[in-house]
Amino acid sequence: MIDEPVLCGMAQSVHDRPDPLFRMGNTNCGGCGLSNLMQMMRHAVAQRRVQLIIPACCAAAAGGTFPQSTYGVPTLLTTFASAAASASGVASVAQLNGEDTRVICLAGDGGTCDIGFASLSAAAERDEDILYICYDNEIYGNTGGQRSSATPAGAITTNTLKGKPEQKKDILSIMAAHRIPYAASISLAHAEDTVRKLGRALDLKGFRFLHVLAPCPTGWKSEPALGIELVRLAVRSGLFPVFEIFDGKRYVVNIEPDFSDEALGMYLSLQRRFQQSRLGAADLRPAIDLYWENLRALSGRNVPTRRTAEATAEWRR
Numbered sequence: 001m002i003d004e005p006v007l008c009g010m011a012q013s014v015h016d017r018p019d020p021l022f023r024m025g026n027t028n029c030g031g032c033g034l035s036n037l038m039q040m041m042r043h044a045v046a047q048r049r050v051q052l053i054i055p056a057c058c059a060a061a062a063g064g065t066f067p068q069s070t071y072g073v074p075t076l077l078t079t080f081a082s083a084a085a086s087a088s089g090v091a092s093v094a095q096l097n098g099e100d101t102r103v104i105c106l107a108g109d110g111g112t113c114d115i116g117f118a119s120l121s122a123a124a125e126r127d128e129d130i131l132y133i134c135y136d137n138e139i140y141g142n143t144g145g146q147r148s149s150a151t152p153a154g155a156i157t158t159n160t161l162k163g164k165p166e167q168k169k170d171i172l173s174i175m176a177a178h179r180i181p182y183a184a185s186i187s188l189a190h191a192e193d194t195v196r197k198l199g200r201a202l203d204l205k206g207f208r209f210l211h212v213l214a215p216c217p218t219g220w221k222s223e224p225a226l227g228i229e230l231v232r233l234a235v236r237s238g239l240f241p242v243f244e245i246f247d248g249k250r251y252v253v254n255i256e257p258d259f260s261d262e263a264l265g266m267y268l269s270l271q272r273r274f275q276q277s278r279l280g281a282a283d284l285r286p287a288i289d290l291y292w293e294n295l296r297a298l299s300g301r302n303v304p305t306r307r308t309a310e311a312t313a314e315w316r317r
């Protein structure tokens with residue numbers, strides 16, 4: 001059992017993979033959520049054989065220049081449009097050769113929700129035997145921080161100088177609508193749940209999709225040391241729901257938020273990307289409550305959100 005993210009590429013227990021998936025000396029910024037994710041993946045992957053497929057993004061840049069490589073497993077860098085298709089091909093060849101290799105496609109939110117979406121959707125529809133992980137830093141980080149369709153409303157990016165007017169795309173629901181065997185969201189602030197779900201997603205067959213909220217101090221204009229705390233606040237407040245979807249129809253909520261407005265306010269105030277739009281908890285709460293009401297209905301657990309609980313109490317009075 002681990003309580004906090006496994007940092008610095010060091011193996012923490014006998015269950016960890018002895019060689020790092022993601023070596024020290026990579027070019028990620030300090031406090032990058034992608035680095036945290038890769039260290040937790042080392043724990044989840046353990047002794048399994050894996051191959052990585054990575055389209056253009058910070059994870060590709062982090063690989064370094066030949067003959068060095070950040071990655072401790074076979075890694076194929078692709079164009080955006082071909083990432084999921086390339087992963088499908090690599091998985092098929094492994095299967096034809098009788099190799100017990102799990103193929104992981106690791107992509108950013110831009111590569112997933114925007115530029116590579118067509119081949120992602122096609123691979124999901126064909127139920128290819130790949131694990132697709134979207135680390136969502138809510139911007140095009142590698143090219144200087146432009147908006148993506150996963151950027152939340154109100155966030156300043158280099159091409160939304162007054163704050164993005166549109167809402168964040170709900171990529172997890174879109175992928176669940178493909179009725180894939182497994183889709184889940186991952187909180188890097190809950191390492192045990194993260195490692196459990198990574199392990200489950202590695203072992204299942206067919207198309208699996210994981211959505212990870214990945215703090216990006218450079219783009220979010222936040223302190224590098226606060227990344228994990230920001231994720232914790234997003235989960236606590238209900239802003240980032242953590243749940244699993246099996247076969248597009250069975251929903252399981254993994255972490256119950258307390259729907260704290262204080263946590264939501266802190267999440268916003270600790271990131272300078274929200275400063276100019278002056279977003280407050282009250283601006284986001286109605287959309288969060290609506291999302292959770294829907295999620296409750298889908299998961300069959302009728303635990304009221306704070307708003308509905310308050311409304312019911314008021315009605316009773």
Ligand SMILES: Cc1ncc(C[n+]2csc(CCOP(=O)(O)OP(=O)(O)O)c2C)c(N)n1
Pocket residue numbers: 056057058059080081107108109110111112115137139140141142143148
């Ligand atoms: C077809 C195409 N369009 C644009 C680019 C330029 N480009 C390289 S990385 C990148 C941003 C990727 O964003 P994301 O997938 O979110 O990954 P991040 O950089 O945030 O890790 C862009 C737009 C490209 N390489 N190919």
Ligand code: SF4
Pocket residue numbers: 027028029030031032033034058137141142215216217218219
């Ligand atoms: S720009 Fe953001 S996502 Fe990219 S390496 Fe830096 S912190 Fe990580």
Ligand SMILES: [Mg+2]
Pocket residue numbers: 108109110135136137138139140141148
């Ligand atoms: Mg991104």
